[in-house]
Amino acid sequence: xxxxxxxxxxxxxxxxxxxxxxxxxxxxxxxxxxxxxxxxxxxxxxxxxxxxxxxxxxxxxxxxxxxxxxxxxxxxxxxxxxxxxxxxxxxxxxxxxxxxxxxxxxxxxxxxxxxxxxxxxxxxxxxxxxxxxxxxxxxxxxxxxxxxxxxxxxxxxxxxxxxxxxxxxxxxxxxxxxxxxxxxxxxxxxxxxxxxxxxxxxxxxxxxxxxxxxxxxxxxxxxxxxxxxxxxxxxxxxxxxxxxxxxxxxxxxxxxxxxxxxxxxxxxxxxxxxxxxxxxxxxxxxxxxxxxxxxxxxxxxxxxxxxxxxxxxxxxxxxxxxxxxxxxxxxxxxxxxxxxxxxxxxxxxxxxxxxxxxxxxxxxxxxxxx
Amino acid sequence: xxxxxxxxxxxxxxxxxxxxxxxxxxxxxxxxxxxxxxxxxxxxxxxxxxxxxxxxxxxxxxxxxxxxxxxxxxxxxxxxxxxxxxxxxxxxxxxxxxxxxxxxxxxxxxxxxxxxxxxxxxxxxxxxxxxxxxxxxxxxxxxxxxxxxxxxxxxxxxxxxxxxxxxxxxxxxxxxxxxxxxxxxxxxxxxxxxxxxxxxxxxxxxxxxxxxxxxxxxxxxxxxxxxxxxxxxxxxx
Numbered sequence: 001x002x003x004x005x006x007x008x009x010x011x012x013x014x015x016x017x018x019x020x021x022x023x024x025x026x027x028x029x030x031x032x033x034x035x036x037x038x039x040x041x042x043x044x045x046x047x048x049x050x051x052x053x054x055x056x057x058x059x060x061x062x063x064x065x066x067x068x069x070x071x072x073x074x075x076x077x078x079x080x081x082x083x084x085x086x087x088x089x090x091x092x093x094x095x096x097x098x099x100x101x102x103x104x105x106x107x108x109x110x111x112x113x114x115x116x117x118x119x120x121x122x123x124x125x126x127x128x129x130x131x132x133x134x135x136x137x138x139x140x141x142x143x144x145x146x147x148x149x150x151x152x153x154x155x156x157x158x159x160x161x162x163x164x165x166x167x168x169x170x171x172x173x174x175x176x177x178x179x180x181x182x183x184x185x186x187x188x189x190x191x192x193x194x195x196x197x198x199x200x201x202x203x204x205x206x207x208x209x210x211x212x213x214x215x216x217x218x219x220x221x222x223x224x225x226x227x228x229x230x231x232x233x234x235x236x237x238x239x240x241x242x243x244x245x246x247x248x249x250x251x252x253x254x255x256x257x258x259x260x261x262x263x264x265x266x267x268x269x270x271x272x273x274x275x276x277x278x279x280x281x282x283x284x285x286x287x288x289x290x291x292x293x294x295x296x297x298x299x300x301x302x303x304x305x306x307x308x309x310x311x312x313x314x315x316x317x318x319x320x321x322x323x324x325x326x327x328x329x330x331x332x333x334x335x336x337x338x339x340x341x342x343x344x345x346x347x348x349x350x351x352x353x354x355x356x357x358x359x360x361x362x363x364x365x366x367x368x369x370x
Numbered sequence: 371x372x373x374x375x376x377x378x379x380x381x382x383x384x385x386x387x388x389x390x391x392x393x394x395x396x397x398x399x400x401x402x403x404x405x406x407x408x409x410x411x412x413x414x415x416x417x418x419x420x421x422x423x424x425x426x427x428x429x430x431x432x433x434x435x436x437x438x439x440x441x442x443x444x445x446x447x448x449x450x451x452x453x454x455x456x457x458x459x460x461x462x463x464x465x466x467x468x469x470x471x472x473x474x475x476x477x478x479x480x481x482x483x484x485x486x487x488x489x490x491x492x493x494x495x496x497x498x499x500x501x502x503x504x505x506x507x508x509x510x511x512x513x514x515x516x517x518x519x520x521x522x523x524x525x526x527x528x529x530x531x532x533x534x535x536x537x538x539x540x541x542x543x544x545x546x547x548x549x550x551x552x553x554x555x556x557x558x559x560x561x562x563x564x565x566x567x568x569x570x571x572x573x574x575x576x577x578x579x580x581x582x583x584x585x586x587x588x589x590x591x592x593x594x595x596x597x598x599x600x601x602x603x604x605x606x607x
Binding site for chain 1: 419420421422423440441442444445447449451453454455456457458459460464467468469471472473474
């Protein structure tokens with residue numbers, strides 16, 4: 001009986017004008033577009049320099065900033081007010097205010113101060129921009145100190161240089177960080193929400209009634225709906241692995257068997273969620289709305305973009321109920337750190353628990369008669 | 371008696387859609403289940419098929435309790451809903467194969483019977499056509515064939531000829547007679563009163579209750595009407 005249902009589902013899927021194209025377009029988007037678009041490194045911050053010193057050193061500082069890949073010199077202003085206008089007009093994101101006697105104070109007293117103001121409407125840009133600027137100014141101070149101290153014969157403070165090293169992602173490449181997590185979103189859409197929409201569309205068209213009036217067991221019907229999407233999901237997953245190795249040279253460090261086991265557990269989990277949504281929705285519109293609701297919430301509290309550890313405690317509690325969280329952790333750990341089964345079993349067990357609850361609930365709430 | 375309904379009731383909140391109906395249908399009978407729009411026919415029929423749970427009362431279809439053994443009922447019936455509900459994006463033979471497979475027929479049996487059925491209803495040339503490309507009359511013939519493909523004891527037809535042209539309607543009723551001759555009980559709703567005349571017995575439902583139940587001939591005598599249309603008008607006004 002199941003054979004006929006699966007056969008039907010595949011025929012319909014591949015006969016559809018849209019879905020097969022989507023299934024292929026998704027992995028390409030995930031690999032070629034999203035990793036670049038979700039990059040949270042801040043570059044090209046426009047800076048207006050208010051140079052009130054017009055000295056050699058003030059010029060050197062502004063040139064040093066302009067030479068950095070993080071900053072562009074948007075122009076010069078003569079006063080803070082004039083500089084603010086460039087921010088208000090959107091021409092600049094930051095102001096660097098170098099006071100008069102900048103060079104003189106540095107030489108005579110060995111100290112001076114400069115002011116940085118950042119447009120913090122975009123707090124990422126504002127915050128990181130100030131940080132980068134600070135680092136450049138400190139670096140500049142170090143250079144100056146190194147030049148002055150031997151000349152003046154003064155004994156300066158010991159200089160401590162910090163050399164950061166990124167483990168597991170040596171070049172701190174954002175794409176390497178994002179791709180394993182974006183695959184999770186891909187699996188969620190393909191194996192969770194696509195079958196949900198499929199079932200609701202059968203409700204809307206009315207064909208499900210013809211199925212419900214047959215003696216088909218509900219377990220067979222549900223498996224008949226899900227198995228094709230699991231097959232498609234595994235195919236797309238494999239395709240994505242191959243493409244990411246080909247395009248970015250990103251090869252999973254962990255055991256492939258562990259990774260595929262996790263994928264299997266995850267797709268049964270999200271399928272349960274999808275089924276549950278379809279059980280409680282009678283129209284596509286309703287189902288779509290519920291899907292958006294869950295997708296947005298799940299993504300925002302999954303640790304995809306923002307680390308879970310920096311969320312307030314009550315928000316962290318929500319993440320415990322989010323299957324995406326566990327699968328993103330598993331994927332990043334196995335892909336980048338090469339974690340094995342013993343390292344991820346907790347996340348996997350949590351996923352299995354989610355699967356048990358969601359699938360069980362979906363099976364109980366699916367009704368052939370009302 | 372193949373259908374035996376006793377005081378069957380269905381309420382949706384305060385609204386009583388089907389109100390204590392009692393009747394029975396004999397084996398091989400063509401039973402017309404008439405009533406105006408909203409009289410509760412479809413609701414009642416969905417209960418007989420095990421699609422909807424009764425609020426109170428009892429019913430046995432093909433010997434099984436419709437509330438307690440709906441899946442057993444479903445094994446023994448065929449159903450054709452008011453809304454066309456075969457898969458439009460599957461071919462004619464694929465639809466037959468799917469439903470026959472669900473009822474447990476094996477692959478060889480299915481392909482052999484598919485050809486016989488398609489020849490009989492004159493759709494052999496359309497075997498590989500997507501169902502959405504068929505005209506409505508042909509679709510309904512196909513839906514009926516699918517509903518009786520597994521040789522059920524009873525077939526429930528909910529307005530099978532709605533929107534179908536007179537010639538196709540005529541052919542459809544020929545198919546119904548053929549099925550009845552094979553011993554399949556036919557339970558049919560319709561709004562065409564000429565079709566009501568073709569039934570062995572008819573009931574007319576008004577506001578959730580069965581107002582009358584008899585042969586078309588006796589009903590016409592009783593209401594001094596020259597056709598079923600007049601009978602219907604007098605009752606269902």
